[in-house]
Amino acid sequence: MTTASTVEFAKYQGLGNDFILVDNRHQKEPLITSEQAKQVCDRNFGVGGDGVIFALPSENGVDYTMRIFNSDGSEPEMCGNGIRCLARFVADKDGSGPVTQRIHTLAGVIQPSLLQDGQVCVDMGPPILDGPKVPTTLEPTQGSTVVQAKLNAAGKDWLMTCVSMGNPHAITYGTADGSSIKVDELDLAAIGPEFEKNTAFPARINTEFVEVLSRSHVKMRVWERGAGATLACGTGACALVVAGVLEGRIDRNCRVDLPGGPLQIEWREEDNHVYMTGPAEPVFTGSLRL
Numbered sequence: 072m073t074t075a076s077t078v079e080f081a082k083y084q085g086l087g088n089d090f091i092l093v094d095n096r097h098q099k100e101p102l103i104t105s106e107q108a109k110q111v112c113d114r115n116f117g118v119g120g121d122g123v124i125f126a127l128p129s130e131n132g133v134d135y136t137m138r139i140f141n142s143d144g145s146e147p148e149m150c151g152n153g154i155r156c157l158a159r160f161v162a163d164k165d166g167s168g169p170v171t172q173r174i175h176t177l178a179g180v181i182q183p184s185l186l187q188d189g190q191v192c193v194d195m196g197p198p199i200l201d202g203p204k205v206p207t208t209l210e211p212t213q214g215s216t217v218v219q220a221k222l223n224a225a226g227k228d229w230l231m232t233c234v235s236m237g238n239p240h241a242i243t244y245g246t247a248d249g250s251s252i253k254v255d256e257l258d259l260a261a262i263g264p265e266f267e268k269n270t271a272f273p274a275r276i277n278t279e280f281v282e283v284l285s286r287s288h289v290k291m292r293v294w295e296r297g298a299g300a301t302l303a304c305g306t307g308a309c310a311l312v313v314a315g316v317l318e319g320r321i322d323r324n325c326r327v328d329l330p331g332g333p334l335q336i337e338w339r340e341e342d343n344h345v346y347m348t349g350p351a352e353p354v355f356t357g358s359l360r361l
């Protein structure tokens with residue numbers, strides 16, 4: 072007879088991108104499987120969330136390891152809003168801990184710092200611009216980088232710039248006929264899957280649609296790989312600033328308005344790292360019966 076197990080969790084959200092967080096630092100194997108993550112993320116039959124995120128035992132001398140399952144059960148390399156929430160969760164649990172945490176992820180060692188004002192600033196590392204490493208099969212246009220490459224999807228020719236922040240992103244600021252995007256007019260549920268599952272993206276793709284308000288202020292909506300239309304995507308906000316700089320549209324320090332609220336993103340010239348600053352809020356705690 073299998074005995075049901077209970078798993079303690081905390082729900083946190085970053086700009087409405089919400090996650091079930093589990094302190095899993097006592098064992099290497101996640102307490103929730105990717106299959107169970109789908110059920111737990113269901114907003115009617117489960118807790119509800121865009122993903123499940125684990126703090127796991129440390130590897131190679133960092134503070135701890137992060138793994139994440141999307142709400143469809145797939146495992147991405149990295150999550151920007153999620154790592155801000157995880158850093159806040161671990162600091163809340165441990166009572167204090169270092170202001171800056173070093174976290175091992177599938178995208179490398181990522182370093183969130185907890186700020187006095189309650190925000191979290193994350194050194195997201197350098198963007199990966201080599202097309203085949205994003206990965207995409209779209210033809211590179213600037214050396215090995217894919218900038219404003221044409222992609223036909225949802226009945227239009229979009230101009231796509233492809234950037235990885237450890238996880239893959241395709242960003243569009245407009246279509247090949249020169250028109251820009253009014254993000255509030257997009258029917259993401261209709262067009263998002265045509266990008267996410269497009270053959271141009273062998274590992275599927277997160278897609279960001281961007282409207283320029285000024286050289287230091289943009290507005291975006293996102294269709295996420297494995298999670299659909301979310302209220303915010305931290306890695307996506309980082310990737311779209313890199314794309315906007317490569318396209319010559321915006322400056323390296325930019326406010327990004329996401330449906331759930333703003334993030335401040337800076338792609339620093341001196342170290343080529345992308346820095347993301349934004350909130351991470353606790354919502355409730357609970358115990359799951361699995």
Ligand SMILES: N[C@H](CCC[C@H](N)C(=O)O)C(=O)O
Pocket residue numbers: 088141146147148149150151152153238239277295296297298301303304305306307
């Ligand atoms: N759906 C993403 C992972 C979550 C990223 C997003 N929520 C963020 O804040 O970066 C992927 O499959 O790559």
